[in-house]
Amino acid sequence: MSDAVDTVRNAWSRERPDVDNWPVGVVGRTQRLARVLEDELQSFFRQFGLDTGEVDVLFTLRRSGAPYGLMPTQLVKTLMVTSGAVTKRINRLEARKFVERIPDTLDRRIVQVRLTKQGLAMVDRIFAPHIANEARLLEGLDRDKLDQLADLLRTLLQSLGDTPRR
Template sequence: MGYAHVMRDEVDDLSEAWAHERPDLDLGPVEIFSRLSRLSRHLDLARRDAFSGSGIESWEFDVLAALRRAGDPYELSPGRLLRETLVTSGTMTNRVDRLASRGLVERLPDPADRRGVLVRLTPDGKATVDSAFEALLAAEREFLDGLSGDQQSQLTDLLRRLLVPFSS
């Protein structure tokens, strides 16, 4: 049966308050989307802690991880990187500048398109992102403690259903 009937989170308070003030509205979406956005906020903060041991920040990990999982030779264009990380082009220019000045990536001319460049992970960048990824996984695993394997699969499936419309 589980403990659903005794568990109470911050969104229960929030939606109860809304229900009191606006009993005329259907607050269904609040139950899901407020939890999603608050969870994401809490997890961002926890992620920052997890990365502090590896000496990088979350935005750095996002870029390095995209390059890392692209596989050898760990190269992607800035355009591809910004689509993977959902930021604007100005932001990505700035991120690559800072990562390059730290020696974690380097810019190369794209041999196939003279407008373009390629961003490549350096050996230093690869070691950094590998260590950060392991720390992140370890931290995240703790947050899944309260969920059985079945529940984790269910949650994955439900989140995928929500995400599909956004995945072009």
């Protein structure tokens, strides 16, 4: 059974038989998979009036532990997006009363972004269904193969310099 990436590889093999295009099989499928998964997750979160960027902020704050707050610079490092992107997400979530900015008692220029009660309730409401949705998206492979895939992807990411951010 072939897919769109096979079609691309076959076309390149015809046009440039002198180049072994095997990497397209991995990179092309990884890129396509990322787009499909992003679309599916975006569709899921839209049911709750959120987008994936906003959910990233909410989930990151929730897993930080009580009192569920982080400095904006910590969010930037964890989410691997620009400070401008984080600011926009925080502004949208603050307008919806899901997060609040808590000024530092000693230096009011320093703030912590913290989940509100409404934000915590939203995260706790959508987290289990979100995990169930992710499981649904992975139904094409059995658990052993998925565990192998997770290990292989971790190894590949590490080889490319991806390390945990704190």
